[in-house]
């Protein structure tokens with residue numbers, strides 16, 4: 001016999017409590033507990049006496065893994081080469097960012113049977129979207145359904161190789177009294193889909209919503225269940241969208257896919273450096289070009305800085321697309337090692353194009369941009385700056401230096417400032433003047449005119 005009782009579950013991490021809590025003790029998010037009915041099963045003491053199967057690990061005789069290509073190069077790269085049969089991929093993202101557009105465009109290019117299940121739009125609305133996105137693929141079957149049991153039986157019967165569920169928040173299982181979108185429903189529906197994916201050897205793409213308030217369960221709790229978690233992100237005011245892998249059981253999590261949203265859907269951005277630099281104002285202080293590795297790809301980006309005297313006691317520091325704490329450290333380094341009085345200045349740093357960088361290799365470019373705007377001197381606009389800055393003001397070596405230099409040379413830059421320690425690892429000669437430096441001060445002397 002099982003009985004139901006009310007529990008409070010954190011919508012961001014799934015922590016359970018018998019009473020309501022304002023702050024989750026596990027993930028520390030506020031106001032995230034929702035009331036849910038949870039079935040409690042009595043644990044039986046009877047031992048299992050049935051049969052089971054165990055097999056040997058035989059890696060040599062396994063056939064080469066066959067991936068299902070979405071035929072969207074940016075998407076396939078983030079997935080690690082395509083969709084793995086028998087796996088579940090979760091795509092999360094803010095409302096309206098373009099999740100449904102991305103999965104529909106992927107469905108249109110997949111060369112195998114696809115079942116597109118939607119609980120959010122009617123058949124008519126889907127057709128209107130498909131027409132706008134110019135989707136013509138005989139192999140796509142569409143189903144508007146939210147009942148999981150019906151969806152599962154459709155998958156069992158039609159055996160598509162790829163299933164798209166848009167979205168997991170609208171899917172529900174009748175056995176549970178909880179409303180669709182609650183943690184229990186999301187968790188149960190996903191694990192049943194996962195089991196079916198393994199059994200039928202089909203790939204399932206699940207769309208999940210993220211809400212900041214946590215009123216509807218976000219896909220955080222699903223991250224442990226599924227094989228791959230992709231995040232589709234972008235700034236509302238920009239048309240660029242970035243697809244990033246947060247977890248991938250079958251590929252690297254370093255790769256990103258860059259898209260641009262147009263009227264007729266998402267377009268792949270195959271030359272991101274050119275696009276991110278296209279709107280650059282050349283004769284302006286506080287602008288420096290750097291190179292960041294996004295997975296295996298180098299991308300040239302513009303770092304912008306604005307330094308203004310602070311009218312109040314507490315100067316502001318704002319970083320967009322760059323780590324705020326890293327900015328504070330770099331400001332302290334500039335103050336102490338380069339003798340720049342920045343403690344009474346407001347400092348704003350922005351990575352142009354709405355992209356976010358978590359790489360220390362852009363440190364030196366951030367320092368140069370701040371120093372350039374503070375001193376009013378323009379940074380040489382034909383130069384690229386790369387290097388990690390240490391607390392002593394020293395410039396440390398970075399990874400993939402050859403690829404970064406190649407990209408800078410390809411885009412017509414004349415000079416590249418690199419950490420001196422990276423010099424010995426250079427083998428190929430590019431058509432660019434390489435300037436090795438050891439510390440922040442020599443970089444500033446080199447770049448500011």
Ligand SMILES: Nc1ncnc2c1ncn2[C@@H]1O[C@H](COP(=O)(O)OP(=O)(O)OP(=O)(O)O)[C@@H](O)[C@H]1O
Nearest residue numbers: 093094095096097098099100101102261262263264
């Ligand atoms: N008719 C249109 N013309 C141009 N762009 C459009 C049009 N309709 C939608 N879009 C673009 O597509 C975006 C919405 O895409 P989509 O519906 O795929 O997002 P989503 O992430 O699935 O949203 P939701 O969270 O609501 O499901 C809009 O923000 C807009 O940029």
Ligand SMILES: [Mg+2]
Nearest residue numbers: 099100120166
């Ligand atoms: Mg949608």
